[in-house]
Amino acid sequence: MSNLVTVPKNGSLTNTTSNVNFPLWSNWIDDLFNRDLPSVFTSNFNTGITLPKVNIKETADAFMVEMAVPGLKKSDFHIDLDNQVLSISTETKEDKEEKNSNYTRREFGYASFKRSFTLPETVDDDKINANYTDGILSILLPKKEEAKQKPARNIKIS
Structure with missing residues (x-):
């Protein structure tokens, strides 16, 4: 509770003119449900x-997926495409x-x-490769030739 109650000089906590110093019950309930949950509730219970x-x-030629998973x-990894x-x-x-x-x-x-991603049809699934270095899992998803961006070119008028 962030509001402090001021005590009048006569020692009474009763204030007959206002209840400004006391939060409403509904404010306490709102505060309880609107605050972030402790990390123990948002983490994976089995693993911590x-x-x-x-x-x-x-990029023009591929998608790159990077996942930070040190240690x-x-x-330890299973990468499947289905x-x-x-x-x-x-x-x-x-x-x-x-x-x-x-x-x-x-x-x-x-x-x-387990993380799963639906790949666009432009990915050439025969050329997917993965690499794990320094705690980073990198997966290269090359695009099919017809899906790659072609450089701009000048068309001559005949």
Whole structure:
């Protein structure tokens, strides 16, 4: 609550002329539902990581998809193309057990995500390639020859 209540010199909290210092009940409810949810509610409960962000750039010859996913290996990714839908997914599991003379501690973790994109018909799906370097997954989606932008040319009048 951001408003402070001022106490009159007689010590009473009652103000008979105005209720300006006390927010209305409806304002409290509005504030509760309009504020951002804590990150624990917006992250993936199973992994503690959020869905990776994607940059998509179009050039005259291709589309480039870049996804920041540090800490993984190339073998962790599954990239599939099915009926013009490109899916990028990963699933990692970690199982660790420590034994000491007095206790056993076992920890395990699971992380996964999947992002899917419908590709335009202009993509030449036989020439798609992917690269994973320094935590960035890059996927090159070349355009078909007939879809590439051709340079401007001068047409002579006969």
